[in-house]
Amino acid sequence: MLLYEHPLSSYAQKVKIALREKGIAFDLETPQAIGSGGSAGLFAAASPRREVPALIDGDAQIFDSTIILEYLEDKYPSPPLLPRDxxxxxxxxxxxxxxxxxxxxxxxxxxxxxxxxxxxxxxxxxxxxxxxxxxxxxxxxxxxxxxxxxxxxxxxxxxxxxxxxxxxxxxxxxxxxxxxxxxxxxxxxxxxxxxxxxxxxxxxxxxxxxLAEAAKRVAMGAMRREYRDHRLEWMMKSGGVQVVLDGLARNDIRFTWPI
The missing domain is CATH 1.20.1050.10 (Glutathione S-transferase Yfyf (Class Pi); Chain A, domain 2)
Structure with a gap:
């Protein structure tokens, strides 16, 4: 079992905790070009939005942390993570x-x-x-x-x-x-x-x-931060309208697939 992840991703952390609670052996890999939207290969095939986590389990290729949790609960029901009620x-x-x-x-x-x-x-x-x-x-x-x-x-x-x-x-x-x-x-x-x-x-x-190099990587064009749904909403309602406009002008923010 292979989990594509980034250690700082809260979504990936959820899945890793679940795997460890269930005692499931797994390998970890951080996709190349993660954060740019330009990742390719098996990870991109498994995760069309180019987001972590993505799980490879034999022929099964699963993206989205909630769907992965559901898959793990279905395939490995013991110990259960969801209550019975x-x-x-x-x-x-x-x-x-x-x-x-x-x-x-x-x-x-x-x-x-x-x-x-x-x-x-x-x-x-x-x-x-x-x-x-x-x-x-x-x-x-x-x-x-x-x-x-x-x-x-x-x-x-x-x-x-x-x-x-x-x-x-x-x-x-x-x-x-x-x-x-x-x-x-x-x-x-x-x-x-x-x-x-x-x-x-x-x-x-x-x-x-x-993260100490985060701002520099964005300025160099190595990263384009993904402003999807709830993140964009937070910026717009929390005083970050100009942040979004500036990011669009500099082309250092992106939105999810399909573009």
Whole structure:
């Protein structure tokens, strides 16, 4: 089994945690030209949007983190990541949907400002403040879903938890984590003790150093950041209209396939 990924991708992190929780052996590969939209070969054939993760399992070629999770749950039902109760299963999927769209967009926008220098000065400060407010609102929503349970999935770690994990962890690294001692902060501490999560976050931490060259790579034309659906929405509603216009003028942002 081969997983095309990038260690900093929250979507890829979800899948890697799931694979490790299920004890499935897999190889990792970061596609060449990832981030430019120009990747080719088996990865491009498996993922027409040129997005990670993409999973190759024999003749099966699967893209999109949620679809990959569903495939793994179908093929390897033990240990289960989804709870048995239909309402609880729906809850896990709704938590995943919120994190994969709304939460991912905020974290992605923060990366655009902090690492890719899309906005600076007063504009950057205003956008960072907006992101902090939005993050706190989403964390409050998640805290309600967690309640007094040890895990979002209920009594045991599962689908909902691995869906929240990359996003809340990124918030902590950006200084926007939950209040110390709060249920969400205590959940995060428990999360970071799981071997599947430890390995996945270590890979992410090791790749973070490359972000120091992020703005330079964009300026050189080596990267064109993908502004798909929820990310574009975040920019437009959070003070980044000019960021989008400037990116279009410089041709250093892109949209997903088909163009």
């Amino acid at each position: 239909p309402a609880a299963r729906a809850s896990a999927r709704m938590i995943e949907e919120i994190c994969d769209t709304l939460y991912e967009a905020i974290n992605w926008g923060l990366s655009e400002i902090r690492w890719f220098k899309r906005a600076e000065g007063e504009q950057a400060e205003k956008m960072l403040a907006t992101a902090a407010r939005q993050t706190a609102e989403l964390q409050a929503w998640l805290a309600e879903r967690l309640g007094s349970k040890p895990w979002f999935n209920g009594d045991r770690f599962g689908w909902a938890d691995l869906s929240v994990a990359p996003y809340v962890n990124r918030s902590f690294t950006y200084g926007m984590g939950a209040a110390p001692g709060s249920p969400l902060a205590l959940w995060h501490a428990r999360l970071r003790e799981r071997p599947s999560v430890v390995a996945t976050f270590q890979e992410s931490d090791a790749a973070t150093g490359a």
